[in-house]
Amino acid sequence: MPLVKICPRCSKIIDRELNYCKECTSRINKDYNRYERDMETQKIYNSxxxxxxxxxxxxxxxxxxxxxxxxxxxxxxxxxxxxxxxxxxxxxxxxxxxxxxxxxxxxxxxxxxxxxxxxxxxxxxxxxxxxxxxxxx
Ligand SMILES: [Zn+2]
Ligand SMILES: [Zn+2]
Ligand SMILES: [Zn+2]
Incomplete structure (x- = not known):
């Protein structure tokens, strides 16, 4: 097991129990929300x-x-x-x-x-x- 865990997105050292650093986690969530919203909007315009x-x-x-x-x-x-x-x-x-x-x-x-x-x-x-x-x- 490696001694340190690094964020796969930005290579910052992070806590072992995390998947990404805090900044990347919030960026990922934001992107996801925007994606969700765009999908909803598309659905409306195609309806x-x-x-x-x-x-x-x-x-x-x-x-x-x-x-x-x-x-x-x-x-x-x-x-x-x-x-x-x-x-x-x-x-x-x-x-x-x-x-x-x-x-x-x-x-x-x-x-x-x-x-x-x-x-x-x-x-x-x-x-x-x-x-x-x-x-x-
Ligand atoms: Zn990161
Ligand atoms: Zn408008
Ligand atoms: Zn006008």
Missing amino acids: KEWEIAKSKAENRDMGLCISCYHNKTIKYSQLVHHIIELKDDLSKAFDLNNLICLCESCHQKIHKVYKTKNKVKMQNLLRSLIKHTRGGY
């Missing part, structure tokens, strides 16, 4: 339910980018965005009140805001946009 939810959202939003629409610009939507992201809540995947049609450039802008402290504010704004779309400006 029949998503096709239905997506076309309902597109009908409701008239196939337009709702963000542009409220800026008095008519632009076709290019995707359906989850206001509360799938990574935060999978249960809202098919919830029509959580879906909004956007063009690519608005979508990118919105995700940029999501990375800031104004995420919740943006989510509230998007929710109010879909509520106030019908009936015009």
Whole structure:
């Protein structure tokens, strides 16, 4: 039996009863969780339910980018965005009140805001946009 045990990932010396060092263990868990989440997300996007939810959202939003629409610009939507992201809540995947049609450039802008402290504010704004779309400006 060797005198020391080393972490197979980073070659750090570790306690005999461990398989990996602490840092590698937490990295492995994180990777695994991300992998799990990606699998779940893939499953949702490949599902029949998503096709239905997506076309309902597109009908409701008239196939337009709702963000542009409220800026008095008519632009076709290019995707359906989850206001509360799938990574935060999978249960809202098919919830029509959580879906909004956007063009690519608005979508990118919105995700940029999501990375800031104004995420919740943006989510509230998007929710109010879909509520106030019908009936015009
Ligand atoms: Zn390690
Ligand atoms: Zn737009
Ligand atoms: Zn999005």
